[in-house]
Amino acid sequence: MHFTCPLCKTENKIDADFRIKEYICRSCSNLIDIAKNTSTKVVKKPVESVVLEVGRKGMIDEVEYTVTGIIIRKYGTHIFWREYFLKDKKGEDAFLSESDGHWVFLHSIDGMDVKKKLNGKAAELHGRNYRWYETTECTIHAAAGFFEDRLNFGLATYREYVNATQMISQEQSGGTNEYFFGMHISKYKVKRAFKIPHLPHYSGVGIVQPFYFNFKQTINIMAVAALMICLIQLYVVTSRTNKSVFEEEINFTDVKDKEKVSKSFELSGGSAPLKVEVSSNVDNSWASVGLSLVNEATNEIAFASKDIEQYHGYEDGESWSEGSGNETFNFCGVAPGKYHFLISADKEGNASDPFKKGYQFDNGNYSVIQDGKGSYYMKDNKTSEIKTYADKFFLQSELMTMNNILGKPQEILKIDSILSNAIPTEYNYEMKPDNNPTVKIKAEWLPVSFWNFTIVLIILIIFVGACYLGRKIFETNKWANSSNSPYPQS
Structure with a gap:
């Protein structure tokens, strides 16, 4: 569809098929009443941290949406958030709300399905309870695009109910009262869906932002890991012998x-x-x-x-x-x-053993040494038994007998020469008991150590405790701006 602005003659196009009552000229920013083809007022262009433009298409959960309108709402003097109006090919509505870099994906719901509880401090939708977070009064600060309902520039009241990553938003504006169901959507998912080059500045904790990881799933994983470690330790203990x-x-x-x-x-x-x-x-x-x-x-x-x-x-x-x-x-x-x-x-x-440098028998079974006092010692290398000989001739006789050379004069002379000259004399060896x-x-x-097993279990317990504490701090920060926080405020 396309419309020509009656004031500046600029053509305004939108690739979507739905009934339009008003649009804001992209050139002169006049709000044009379709039925009268006249301007009702000039609207400020949305520029504060706006990352989507009218007409851009994106795929969310396998559904293609077209951005048909943009509204920047203002609370107080310096708090802004952005609402992007979406249409799918069937003409169904959806909305993206962004504040401080946190995104919520919303759809319209029937207000009759929402049941108020506890004097309005809680709401129930399809059996799930939502805690009242805050009531905020705001106005439209800037806008652009095509709208099937007339924009109300008066004071609007938002009442929000939260349960983890889901929320119910009640909008009262003029004589209308609308309800929306919203869920957290990752900013990276929005970036991929619409191919946004840059994302708004990210700060604080979003109203339905999830914890950094699934806490219950982490507990289950840690419990399974602890069980596996216990089973492995049991197997190791029972499968070995000390x-x-x-x-x-x-x-x-x-x-x-x-x-x-x-x-x-x-x-x-x-x-x-x-x-x-x-x-x-x-x-x-x-x-x-x-x-x-x-x-x-x-x-x-x-x-x-x-x-x-x-x-x-x-x-x-x-x-x-x-x-x-x-x-x-x-x-x-x-x-x-x-x-x-x-x-x-x-x-x-x-x-060092002095016998290693003494006279060695050819068969290596015996060794002989002499000390500086003229005594001789013969060691049995197999039994380490040592015999002492005060007379060289008695030792010579025993050596000849042991070597069976009594009838061999040349061998006798050889032994006599060895005993006289070749045996070291510097040992001063004395028979001392060792x-x-x-x-x-x-x-x-040894038995299998339980120390490493215990350390791992302690680390798992500490990790779970740290996750619990971190999650509590996270949730406390999430509800810090709420008038109905379940956590004590310092």
Whole structure:
């Protein structure tokens, strides 16, 4: 449809089919009465944060609408909101209301369906209750477009009822009394529907603005997550066995300046701490143990070390002691799989074995050394048993017998030469008992830890509590401008 302004002769067009009583000329802003084809007044053009123009089309919920009119309403001296009149292809009405960047999508409803309650402080529509929010008196500040009812520039009264993201709006203007049902609509949905390049400034909380996420749905998700975590923890606890998985006594001399590879052991079930206990017969001395836990499937290595110290004495008439011959530590969060240890250890006074540099038998079973005092020592490398010989000739005789060379003069001379010249004499070796020759290592597969499980549940509870508090603050701010707020006002 198109109309020619009787004053400025500007053609005004609208691509919609409905009965029009008045329109506002897009050029001279005169309000034209269609029946008389005359101007009734000049209307201010809507410019304050207006983002839609008359004639623009947009798709909302798969229905195409055309903007047929725009009204800016004014409350007090500086509060404005915008109403956009929409028509679909069937001629049905719809409205977009925008205030402070918050949008509401409305349709006309029959006032007979709205039941007032509690002296007008509540309303019911189709079994759902709405709380009275505020009553606002306003006037038309500016307008543009085509209208099927005559505009009333007098004082209009809006009474609004709210329930979450829905509302009932009652408009009393002149002798008319109309009702509208509205729902929050995302500003981004409006932007996509009408392809708006820019949106009005966004501030505060809208009258039917939803919380930033669905609180009830979040509670359900958190409850399901907590249940799943509990079931997983239950499975982990029931599917694993707590047991000793490794135990061995290591000679310090066997790991002097090198690492020993332990036997393999299997860990089955859920991830849990591996407790390691190390002990040694330290007495006013120390020992140190280094353990590398090797995952044989991935070759990942976790290293840990522990010092074992125990000292005691007598001072100022009192005895004292500190330290212990036993120490424990954990490899945390060890996953199931096949493992072994790389073991290194050292202790106070753990000198190198002097027999390693002495005379070695061809078969490697025995070693012989001489101290600086002329004594000889022979060590059985298999049993670590050491025999002392004060006479070289007695040792030579035993060596010849052990090697079965009594009838071989050349071999006898060889042994005699070795005993006289090749055996080191700088050791000053003395037979001393070693009270701390070994360190014991024991590893135990501990029960599954509930600590991480507890932390996750606590975090879930804190998150839900924070969401509840945030939602309460949000709703308090939403009702801050209401005369009937359900929340106490500070």
